[in-house]
Amino acid sequence: MKCEKFVAFPIFSVFLVMGFVYLVTVFIFIEDWKGLRSTAGSLNAMIFTVLASLSLLSFLVCVLTDPGGVPPAYMPDIEHSGDSDPVAKKSVAHLSHCGKCAAYKPPRAHHCRVCRRCVLRMDHHCLWINNCVGHRNYKAFFVLVIYATVASMYSSIIIVLWAFQKEFNFNGRTPLKIFYITCGIMIVGLSLTLGTLLSWHIYLITQNMTTIEYYEGKRAAWLARKSGQNYRHPFNVGGYKNVTLVLGPNVMKWLCPTAVNHIKDGVDFPTARESL
Template sequence: MKCKRFLSISILGVFLLIGFVYYTTVFIFIEDWVGLQSSAGSLNVIIFTFLVSLCFFSFFVCVLTDPGHVPDSYVPDIEESGVPDEERRKNSVQSRHCDKCSTFKPPRAHHCRVCRRCVLRMDHHCIWINNCVGYWNYKAFFTLVLYATIGSIYSTVMIVACSIQKDWEFSERVSFKIFYVTSGVMMVALSLTLGTLLGWHIYLIIHNMTTIEYYEGVRAAWLARKSGQSYRHPFDHGVYKNITLVLGPNMLKWLCPTALSHLKDGLNFPTSRDRL
């Protein structure tokens, strides 16, 4: 059933893009620069192949992992259900009711119109993995963006290095020059795009936010300023604690997309109020 997610034009596009970048980087740019048979060429091929393999692995984990669904038996805690309505509206951490699913949804869960269900700690629905990015596959999504960014920058460096040493004055094929320029522009654009996305999710991780919560927080902060109050994201526990809550307490496993032993059920999350 999960394999049907691969039957998507966007996922096919990702496979084609990765395949094109890998082929051109290895068999054209590295070959033209130092040659595949040289020690420098072999080393660069090994490094780049390793990066692409990590990228593919994270991509498969993202696609095949269920981001997290709300159990049918889920009901809010008795303590929460007894909170007055006014207090519940003020506290964004309280459980809410989903009108579309006709059931309760836990804190940080949101309804996805594409998946037609509520997703635990939903960040967004990503067409490039044909899946939601949620509680169970957010780490894999982050590592995917990280490895893809490093790989695209690596490919860009290979193109630049090959272009610098190439004797363009005596090159007879204009089409080959156009290919180099087009590939260089494409890889620079891809590196900037992925780098920006990586920077965005690093920001979210160090603040323990999702994309949805960020935009909700912008509005909440604006309303708080209007009433002369201050707003703080309720799940912000400080930079290091926030990172460990998302990536895990073991730094050696931060970049492993399947190291998820630190995750629990995704129904409850510690808040800054819990420390008071």
């Protein structure tokens, strides 16, 4: 059952961190900074609550959505691979076969050692969602990183503004000082970590790459340079189209983690050669 995915320490840790950051931000820093009964305080609390709720929704979608498995009857179309050389066709068939699953796999699919199966357009196995990030839940994962980054940065800004107006007079209560400083360092550090992760995946989306394909591409580019050739990621069909393939053609739905009607079967993907 899907609910069993939540019975894991990393999932519990994420819920714990999200709850802690929310409670500290709203009921300690905003309350102490503006007061929750003031207009400014209630407005900031409402904005942060919306961001936290969207982060939680995206997280749940990531955990519960199957990233996509290879169809049982899948067979690579070797005859239409664009190469008439029998040796080359045999090589294509070899590359499309997963020895661990003892079955063929589509382009961009990779075997996950944790899930023990091949995952369509696999990016990586994420410990924190207890699930693979793949074809069907990559958008939800990316949207989660966006909301979590914005929420943690918003919290960091509130802490900084609170610190500027706060008179640090705790009447010798050292534990309280340590608590405030620890919370600030933790949330600012979380913002930097999530911001770095967001930047990385923005780059991947604009290049229409997965994390696995990025590292595979580095080796392919090195081999191409050795032979005096140029390497281009075969699924890079242009910046805007790359983005729409992941987030969808409707810009208004880009930040909705459940708006995935544009996602196809995950077996065939447009290539740079086809877009010429």
